[in-house]
Amino acid sequence: MSIESGRSATHPQIMVTKASGDPEVFSFDKLERSLRNAGASQQNINHILAEIERWIFHGITTKMIYRKAFSLLQKQHLPSSIRYKLKSAILELGPSGYPFERFIGQLMKARGFSTQVGIVVDGSCVTHEMDVIATKDQTQLLMECKYSKDQGKHVSVQVPLYVRSRVNDIVQLRKSQPQFQNLNFEAWVVTNTRFSPDSIQYGTCSGLHLLGWDYPAGNGLKEMIEQLHIYPITVLSQLSMAEKQWLLEKEVVSCSQLLEQKEWLDALPLNPRKKKAILRELAELNSTR
DSSP: OOHHHHHHHHSOOOEEEOTTSOEEEOOHHHHHHHHHHTTOOHHHHHHHHHHHHHHOOTTOBHHHHHHHHHHHHHHHOHHHHHHHTHHHHHHTTOSSSHHHHHHHHHHHHHTTOEEEEEEEEEOSSSEEEEEEEEEETTEEEEEEEEOOSOTTOEEOTHHHHHHHHHHHHHHHHHTTSGGGTTOEEEEEEEESSEEOHHHHHHHHHHTOEEEBTTBSTTSSHHHHHHHHTOOBGGGOTTSOHHHHHHHHHTTOOBHHHHHHOTHHHHHSOOOHHHHHHHHHHHHHHHTTO
């Protein structure tokens, strides 16, 4: 018998409140999957589910539940807790979209691309600002990043329509320029949320590449981050929000950047104990590579 079926058989349904404000029946199975996907052991999962079961009550928000689960996981296995917190950490990259663009640039760099972030380029008709341009071998990706603090938001079809026309204008000019000869161009839209069905339909039809939090299925932004082990600095529990924002303003967006450039930690007013704890977090994250 699964954990979920065992609980369902002996306990009444618990109604919880989603981020949208709507009520739903709480699923222990969904929580178990999220913990397993973060890399938690079955022993840790069983302990956390038992603690949540004793603590949960009608009307509690899903945000409070997952915050409690994160706290419990953090005490047992730090690397797993960091991966578990990944979605909320991406949301903390705001309020502007610039850190998200730089973070996508870091991901592409880890994939072996040379990258440019926030660059103005000429098109055949007008100039355009591209969030990320990534080039490797004979392929150049022209990427538009759509960041949102609203987890429930979907990227509407107007965005890929707009991006397709902009990229076409850029590519039309670049194909006539010697420095871009023999390059294949790809248009991309990247978001930390999701795409509307119309967006997906248009992207598929027009050859526009879409990368969302969980799209394409099994190969979305979440999976890319975990496969490359490039985590945003906002996953670090030992840094305050003010310290994270200061680093983001200095264009330090990933833990790998911070590990390679420890002088940024020296620039923060940290006591030795806190600095040591941050370095420990960074080292544990790096050890999962």
